[in-house]
Amino acid sequence: MSVEASAPSETGRRSVSIPSWGWTLLSFAIVFGAWEVAGRVPISLAFPPFSAVAAALVRLIASGELLRAYGETIPPLVVGVLAAAVVGIALGVSMGLMRVLEFAFYPPLVIMQTAPVAAIIPLITFIYGIGDLAKVVAVMILAVPLTALNAFAGIRNADARLIEMARAFQGSTRQVVTKIIVPDASGMIFAGLRLGVSGGFIGIVLAELLITPTGIGDTISYYRSVAKYAEMYAAIVSIIALATVTLALIETAERRLFGKTRR
Amino acid sequence: MSLPDTTVPAREVAVKVDGVGMVYPTGTEALRDIAVEFPRGALVSLLGPSGCGKTTLLKIIAGLIEPTRGQVIINGTTVHGPSPASAFVFQDFALMPWATVLRNVAFGLELRGVRKREREAIARKYIAEVGLAGAENRYPHEMSGGMRQRAGLARALAVDADVLLMDEPFSAIDEQMRRKLQEDLLSLLRVEKKTVIFVTHSIEEAVYLSDRIVILSPNPGEVSQVVDTSLAHEGDPETIRRDPRYVALVDEIWSGLKRYLD
Amino acid sequence: MARRFAPLLTLIAWALVWEVVAQSVEISVLPPLSSVLVGVTEVVQLKSFRLALLETGRAFGIGMALSVVVGVPLGVLMGVFRPADRLLNVWANVFISAPLTAVVPALMPLLGIGQTTVIATVFLFAVWVIVLDAREGVRKVNPSLIDMARTHHASRLAIFTKILVPGALPEVLTGIRLAVVRGVKGVIIGQIVIALVGFGALFDLYLQTFSMERFWALVIIIFVLAFLLVEGVGLIERRVAFYAKSR
Incomplete structure (x- = not known):
């Protein structure tokens, strides 16, 4: 391994003129190539x-199967994320402004974020059945x-000099x-939304794998059960x-909106 | 105007910079045709405004950067990579924040594979010499900038190199402490007898400390003037700073450098 | 002092709310806390629980160890070697936020319905944050420390072990703490998606037989264990935090 390259002597480094999209392409080619060989x-x-x-x-796209599956996956995901945004931001901001609410909600939220809450997902069925809810x-x-913890942190980290x-x-x-x-907190609040979307994707996949056999999660389970592995991987x-494209788009929006204003 | 180097009385040359040029891969020319000799036992300052390549030149002398033209000769040997004949003192101290003063000062010896007992004994001696006795077990973040640079200096002394390369060593230290460190450096050098190459952007510092000042002009870095002075060894600091020759020299250098500021 | 115990007070308050609500309203899936706590004392004595704990601990431990052994060198490599960074950064960033849960069903036919799949899940969940944090840590190492080592003729190995690794340690430990959070989620998700091993099997059993006291008892035990684990790493992390800021 070359430790040399980290040395700040700009001379030792011959500038390799591959553009950054070229590196990404190369990276994809290597990984997919290795996958092909394996x-x-x-x-x-x-x-x-x-x-x-x-x-x-x-094939899955052409037959419309994938579209059908996502027709079942995306609506509850969007509704869930929007609801989480409203609840999370309201909760986070009010926690940031009122100590009583911080006292009441901060510890349980931290536990929910740290602990493997996936364990209680199967319980949801007993209350809400196996539908979209x-x-x-x-x-x-x-x-x-x-979402809530990020919004809270954003409010708490608001620039004290500006407040003064x-x-x-x-x-x-x-x-x-x-x-x-x-x-001042809006950048962090927005970043919390992105994390919320990321969490939402995990939630929807867990729900579809564990409790409600519909949507893309069910597509995965189905093709596994019939051992059609190419379709399962697809x-x-x-x-x-x-998920990656969605998060990348949100991150781009984030940079457009807040990139310049952050300290 | 640029004066030839030969005005200096012949003394043994410790470091010779011979036609050094530096062009970065990006095409920027940092240094052009630098030729300077550094007499043994003298303190020579490299003085110039930012962008004149003085730190680059120092790093070339240290062997940290390979020049694109020319060569550096220390004690008769051409430099390729860091040489045991020189030791570096960094502007930002370069102390390992996870290590005590003792380990930091002994680090050069540690890298050479000197046994722990022995290197710590040597380190303690230099820690005392730079005025840090008692601080052996403190961490850098517990100390002031001045103390940290004393540790950096002790580390450079501990490896017993002939040539000390000091890269704006006092520029990150507040004014009062800087004066103290300058004075202490001079008295230390009376004992240690090192050849010192001292990069600075402060005219006063250069005039106060140096036997010779090499003034560099920017874009690209070139030697614009070499001034010999011996004020550094005459009497106590207050006298020197009030000496009319000191004031005149500072003024002269300042009027020469002013034109590079626009 | 008061501030340190405030979260504890909050949790006690919520515990009381749980108890009172569950006592006064009949909720099928949420028995009163008191009976859940009784459940805890029962569950911990079960042989099946101890086996599951052992199995889970093993899978988690092996998966985490793999993540550290693979993740730290990879992250350091990315931090010092540009081409490696450009090739790997995309993937690290994709997998750190992608719903990797979807990959678990693919692991089952590949690695079998057992420990290996769970270990792989832990690894997949945990490794990326270690990679990215180690990379971040190396990048934060003061470049003049590397220059300093070079002026003293340090070998590459010495620069790696004496400068880069200790310099990156605060971020590496942060990465490991976050990886523990993710690894715990991974071990549980792996087990409940497979539903036949470790705590996954127990959860499944308690759901099938509708023994909610034991279900919640298991949830509480796992949450407490996860919390203790994360706090443990946090403790070590804080011991080196002093130099994270002073670089």
Whole structure:
């Protein structure tokens, strides 16, 4: 391993002129190539080569099966994330502003964020059945703590010098909150939303694998049970890709909105 | 105007910078055709505004950067990579925050594989010499900037190199402490007899400390003037700072450097 | 002092709320806390629980150890070697936030319905945050420390072991703490998706037989264990935090 490259001597480094998208392309090529080779060896009968998975993905898209599955997965995910956003931000902001609420909700939220709450997801069925509502609840259980704790941290980390400045100009508490604290915290609140979406994806997959056999989770389970592994991998790749693209888009929006204003 | 180097009385040369040029892969030319000799036992300052490549030159002398042209010769040997003949003192101290003063000062010896007992004994001696006795077991973050640089200096002394390379060593230290450190450096050098190459952007510091000042001009870095002075060894600091020659020299250098500021 | 115990007071308050609500309203899935606590004392004496704990601990331990052994060098490599960083960073960032739960069903036919799959799940959940934090840590190492080591003729190995690794340690430990959080989730998710091993089998059993006291008892035990584990790493992390800021 070359420790050399970290030395700040700019001279030793020959600048390799591959553009950054080129590196990403190369990286994908290496990983998918290795996957192809491993699948062709094959290292296991349950590990199809990349080409077979890609073909299966095309088939699933062409037959409309994937679209149908996501028709069942995405609506509860969106509803759950939106609900978690509303609840989480309201909770986080009010916790940040009122000590009593911090006292009451901070510790349980930290526990929910730290502990493996996946354990209680099967319980949801007993209360909400196996419909969309159960999925929404699963999404919220994973998303709310992340959103709320980030919003809380954003409020608490609001720039003390700015708050002092606003007070020095006789700003009322209300003005300090609406004109300084909340705008200053908005970047972190938004970042919390992104984490919430990430948690939401985990929640929806867990719900569909464990309790409500519909949507993309069911597609994965189904193809596993009939041992059509190329299709199973295609479904897994699709959900990971969807999550990655969604999160990347949110992150881009985040950078556009808040990139320049952060200290 | 640039004066030839030959105005200096012939003394043994410890470090010779011979036609050094530095062009970065990006195309920026940092240094052009630098030729300077550093007499043994003298303190020579490299003085210049930011962007004149003085730190780059020092790192080339240290063997940390390979120049694109020319060569550096220390004690008759051409430098390729860091040489045991030189020791570096860093602007930001470069102390390991997870290690005590003792381990930091002994670190150069540790890397050489000197046994723990022995290297710690040597380190203690230099810790005392730089005025840090009693601070052996403290961590860098518990000390002031001035104390930290004393540790950095002790580390450089502990490896017993002939040449000390000091990269703006006091620029991150507050004014009062800096003066104290400058004075202590001079009295230390009376005992240690090192050849010192001292990078600074402070004219006063250069005039106060140096036997010779090499003034660099920026874009690209070139030697613009070499001034010999012997104020550093005449009497106590207050007298020197009030000496008309000191004031005149500072003024002269300042008027020469002013034009690079726009 | 009061502030340190405030969270505890909060939890006691919520515990009381739980007890009172569950006592006064009949909720099928939520028995009163008191009977759950009785459940805890019963569950911990069960042989099946101890076996499950052992099995879970093993899977978690092996998975975490693998994550550290693979993650730290990989992250350090990415921190010092640009091409490695450019090739791996994409994937680390994809997998750190992707719903890796979806991968568990693919592991089962590959690695069998047992410990190996659970270990792989822990590894997949935990390794990425260690990689990214180790990378971050190495990047925060003061470049003049590396210069300093070089002026003293340090070998590459010496730079790695004496400068880069200790320099990155605060971030590495943060990464390990976060990885423990993720690994605990991984071990539980792996087990309940498989539903036949460790706590997953127990959860399944208690759900099938609708023994909610034991179900919640198990939840509480796991939450407490997870909390203690994370706090343990946090304790070590705070011991090196003093130099994280002073670099």
